[in-house]
């Protein structure tokens with residue numbers, strides 16, 4: 001069976017973890033977390049990274065700390081119609097005003113025309129974009145509009161470790177960015193996430209949010225001590241924090257996984273190129289692949305008939321598939337209950353992906369031979385159906 005994902009954590013990683021445990025180390029967040037944060041910042045090309053317990057808590061911490069910089073009581077957050085639920089659920093939980101944008105069929109990310117128009121019209125305070133399936137979801141036009149209108153740009157890179165926009169990695173352009181190290185992603189720490197930024201104050205705010213709001217977690221500890229001399233500084237709470245900490249075990253895995261990350265990205269991208277080269281007519285191939293770090297192989301059919309054939313072929317070949325991330329979030333009950341705006345009101349591209357789109361897994365468990373065989377079979381089936389229709 002061709003599975004959606006396979007574990008990047010191998011025997012050697014588990015052996016290293018067992019060796020580490022035999023040294024009777026400190027297990028809660030400490031030096032190893034700090035080492036991984038440092039190594040991650042160097043690899044990504046940012047000044048600060050803060051490890052947290054998941055991509056979801058990274059999103060929560062990032063959007064919460066960014067929203068605290070917006071003067072408006074209910075900050076207006078723009079995001080994509082097609083992304084993971086927890087890109088927007090932190091904003092929903094915090095009572096933000098959420099606008100979801102239709103997507104660009106070439107990047108499956110936010111359509112730049114709609115985002116630029118909303119920013120120029122002064123409709124959003126924060127743009128939390130997602131680099132979906134490892135595509136570069138940024139455009140220079142969006143970057144310029146965010147800067148021109150002082151919109152805070154945040155990047156959800158949970159599916160795009162190592163993707164590039166222009167000369168730099170995605171996750172280095174916005175005020176802050178987030179990564180997931182969950183099973184099936186480009187690298188895994190079992191569960192885990194990261195917030196990365198070049199802004200020292202934002203990193204500090206995320207550190208406070210990660211650990212109960214305790215002043216001693218802050219690089220500005222001395223400042224907080226001076227400000228509140230009346231309170232025991234070991235238990236001085238200076239912001240409303242939660243607990244998003246990681247353990248040393250996850251960070252040790254992170255350090256080891258980071259070593260093989262670039263090779264895994266190259267393997268994923270080679271697979272994606274082979275896939276797109278041979279995909280038959282009737283399926284979308286006009287993706288913007290420049291700068292990608294592929295997460296999964298998209299099968300987006302032109303119409304319902306092709307979609308039905310794709311489903312049948314995937315079943316026949318025992319290839320696991322799933323909707324494109326969470327489909328169009330506007331159709332999901334939690335979004336409908338909350339009530340969000342969409343821009344434009346109709347979201348035809350996201351709806352098409354919702355109805356006619358799937359993805360199949362990519363990773364070290366997938367080879368070009370597997371892709372060639374499956375795609376050739378699919379092409380034969382689609383050609384056969386065309387012939388039948390023509391008769």
Ligand SMILES: Cc1ncc(COP(=O)(O)O)c(C=O)c1O
Nearest residue numbers: 054055056084158159180181182
């Ligand atoms: C775009 C996106 N954002 C956020 C997340 C959440 O990450 P996690 O599963 O680590 O909570 C995911 C998960 O896959 C994701 O795909």
